[in-house]
Amino acid sequence: MAISAVTLVLLCCGGVTIAAIVSPPPPSSQGAKDPAAESIPTVQAADDPSPSAAEAAPTQAPSTPATTPTARATPVVQTRTVTETQKVGYQTRTVYDSSLAKGTRKVTTRGVPGVRTLTYQVTLADGVxxxxxxxxxxxxxxxVTQVVRVGTKEARTCDPNYSGACVPVASDVDCAGGSGNGPAYVDGPLRVVGRDIYDLDRDGDGIACDA
Incomplete structure (x- = not known):
């Protein structure tokens, strides 16, 4: 706080002395800062280039408008009818034939596969x-069913001691129509080419069952 003028009365030796104290010159003449001047707020002029409070505030990015989803196109739906074929296997039928030798197999009708047709309804969306x-x-x-004939006929074994007819191999053989009791029989005449083990040549001329 500045003092403009102060009058002091000093008593000394019974006399009165009046002294005047003059306040120091303004700060501008001494180069010192006036404390009162520092406390005065600075008022910014309207044309001050310093940024204002509004300008100093951070700039807010403009809001991005919400993206509107693009409507999907309705798929093109089609239906169509398609057909497929499958092979159908054939069956096999077995026929036992006594006119064929035992163990013989003969295909009399060859099997042929059939055909099955399947019909489907197919749905397509945009071609998929x-x-x-x-x-x-x-x-x-x-x-077509395949037919296989299987022989059941037993093969006869002929005795190699005779020719001209098949003399079966058995416990005993007699001439057919004779007085023998078998169990096997043979129709003659036939030739004895080996040993007459069944005694079929009764007269010994080499011809058996000729009577």
Whole structure:
């Protein structure tokens, strides 16, 4: 705080002395700062280039508008009918034949596979298959059953001591129509080429069962 003028009365030796104290010159003449001047707030002029409070505040980025989802196009749906074929296997039937030698197998009717036709309903979306449903199944060509004949006839073994007829190998053989009791029989005449083990040549001329 500045003092403009102060009058002091000093008493000295019974006399009165009056002294005047003059306040120091303004700060501008001494180069010192006036404390009162420092306490005065600075008022910024309107044309001050310093940034204002509004300008000094951080700039807020503009809000991005929400993106509206693009509507998907409705797929093109089509239905069509398609057919497929499958092979149908044939069966085999066995027939036992006593006219064929035992162990013999003979195919008399050859088997042929049949055909099954399948009908489907197919659904397409934009050309891509999305569903397949079986709506019909039928045999359009019937298979042919294969027939195999299997022989059951027992093969006869002929005794090599005789020729001209098959003399079976048995415990005993007699001439057919004779008085023998078998159990096996042979129709003659036949020639004895080895040993007459069944005694069929009764007269010894080499011809058996000629009577």
């Amino acid at each position: 298959q999305t569903a397949k449903k079986l709506v019909k199944s039928e045999i359009t060509k019937a298979p």
